[in-house]
Amino acid sequence: MNFALPAELLALKAKVRRFIAEEIVPMERDPRQTAHGPNAELRQALVEKARAHGLLTPHASTEMGGLGLSHMEKAVIFEEAAYSPLGPIALNIHAPDEGNIHLLELVATPAQKQRWLLPMVQGHIRSCFAMTEPSPGAGSDPSMMTTTAVRDGDDYLINGQKWFITGAEGASVAIIMARMEDGTATMFLTDTDRPGFILERMMDSLDSCFAGGHAVLRLENLRVPAADVLGEIGKGFRYAQLRLAPARLTHCMRWLGQARRAHEVACSYGSRRQSFGKTLGEHQGVGFMLADNEMDLHSTRLTIWHCAWVLDQGERGNVESSMAKVISSEGIWRVIDRCVQVLGGQGVTGETIVERIFRDARSFRIYDGPNEVHRMSLAKKVLSRFTEDKQ
Numbered sequence: 551m552n553f554a555l556p557a558e559l560l561a562l563k564a565k566v567r568r569f570i571a572e573e574i575v576p577m578e579r580d581p582r583q584t585a586h587g588p589n590a591e592l593r594q595a596l597v598e599k600a601r602a603h604g605l606l607t608p609h610a611s612t613e614m615g616g617l618g619l620s621h622m623e624k625a626v627i628f629e630e631a632a633y634s635p636l637g638p639i640a641l642n643i644h645a646p647d648e649g650n651i652h653l654l655e656l657v658a659t660p661a662q663k664q665r666w667l668l669p670m671v672q673g674h675i676r677s678c679f680a681m682t683e684p685s686p687g688a689g690s691d692p693s694m695m696t697t698t699a700v701r702d703g704d705d706y707l708i709n710g711q712k713w714f715i716t717g718a719e720g721a722s723v724a725i726i727m728a729r730m731e732d733g734t735a736t737m738f739l740t741d742t743d744r745p746g747f748i749l750e751r752m753m754d755s756l757d758s759c760f761a762g763g764h765a766v767l768r769l770e771n772l773r774v775p776a777a778d779v780l781g782e783i784g785k786g787f788r789y790a791q792l793r794l795a796p797a798r799l800t801h802c803m804r805w806l807g808q809a810r811r812a813h814e815v816a817c818s819y820g821s822r823r824q825s826f827g828k829t830l831g832e833h834q835g836v837g838f839m840l841a842d843n844e845m846d847l848h849s850t851r852l853t854i855w856h857c858a859w860v861l862d863q864g865e866r867g868n869v870e871s872s873m874a875k876v877i878s879s880e881g882i883w884r885v886i887d888r889c890v891q892v893l894g895g896q897g898v899t900g901e902t903i904v905e906r907i908f909r910d911a912r913s914f915r916i917y918d919g920p921n922e923v924h925r926m927s928l929a930k931k932v933l934s935r936f937t938e939d940k941q
């Protein structure tokens with residue numbers, strides 16, 4: 551692995567840093583920010599700023615109008631963009647669009663790309679990804695999927711319920727995972743204004759960083775033409791893996807940027823605020839927290855960079871992205887929690903951005919596979935290796 555970043559990447563990193571500091575951070579208290587994320591007007595204003603600076607959707611291929619960033623380049627740029635919670639919205643690199651764009655580039659037909667991918671890349675429309683269901687349906691275990699798709703002439707009829715669907719409110723297009731009659735799963739693309747695509751209610755959550763919040767959807771005889779199947783029938787779980795490994799890693803990159811911001815706020819406070827005759831940071835109890843933050847940020851970044859490098863070699867990187875997800879989500883959580891502590895009472899109020907980052911980050915240990923499930927699959931791999939070694 552070469553850790554030296556090329557000059558063009560360093561220049562792009564500096565450009566993104568300047569853009570976030572000058573254009574995006576000043577908008578963090580914009581009243582168009584709601585409990586369910588930035589509203590449509592704020593999101594569009596942010597996207598237009600990134601467009602004007604040539605920074606919109608940098609991960610999309612150059613053919614689609616992006617910058618065609620590699621995974622390693624994304625690691626550097628996404629961390630930088632996420633210094634502000636609004637940065638990933640501005641650059642159009644937030645979940646779920648970022649992962650959906652990646653998947654559509656890999657699997658969609660030319661007609662599907664023209665109809666849905668292009669306007670997504672251009673920042674004109676948003677998308678959502680609908681897999682999770684209320685009990686007894688798919689959650690940590692996606693194989694428990696209960697939403698069904700049944701062939702009806704040239705169409706499929708989809709029935710079921712989905713929840714936690716990020717970005718569903720205001721999304722123009724959805725990718726829906728459904729079970730086929732033979733028990734396999736398929737992904738379907740659909741416009742969200744089709745009859746039978748029903749947004750039942752919004753879910754109130756700790757976070758407020760995703761445009762369109764999180765919704766409960768009811769799919770009632772939703773009619774999807776066979777031409778709108780994404781990829782091949784029965785390959786839904788395989789495509790989910792194609793989407794999940796890199797999408798998981800980009801979450802790590804964004805949360806690293808957020809944790810670094812919280813750390814800087816805590817360091818600034820710790821270096822100024824006096825207690826018992828010296829600055830907070832000079833007290834070992836606080837200085838050690840800041841030192842631990844540095845180490846957690848550093849080890850998280852190295853883990854992400856390694857996984858990005860593995861993906862750039864063309865490998866699937868499932869194990870590496872699983873490990874990166876667990877290491878990052880727990881590392882950044884320790885950092886942000888320590889920052890809250892260092893800030894004292896202000897840490898749990900809106901006086902600084904840290905309280906918001908704290909709320910936004912908690913769910914990362916749950917989505918994209920709860921950490922326990924990643925540990926379960928890693929444990930299986932470790933044990934199978936041990937068993938093989940014994941034979």
Ligand SMILES: Cc1cc2nc3c(=O)[nH]c(=O)nc-3n(C[C@H](O)[C@H](O)[C@H](O)COP(=O)(O)OP(=O)(O)OC[C@H]3O[C@@H](n4cnc5c(N)ncnc54)[C@H](O)[C@@H]3O)c2cc1C
Pocket residue numbers: 646679680681682683688689690691713714715716717755757764913916917918919920921922923926
């Ligand atoms: C903010 C947010 C955004 C989301 N966005 C989307 C989205 O856009 N699209 C989508 O489809 N889904 C989305 N999800 C859903 C997410 O993927 C699920 O919440 C996750 O897969 C867990 O499923 P569940 O909530 O049903 O938890 P359950 O399956 O009920 O599990 C509950 C808990 O049990 C534990 N657990 C489960 N299995 C095991 C095991 N084998 N061993 C040990 N412990 C275990 C874990 O701690 C887990 O957190 C989102 C969730 C959140 C919180």
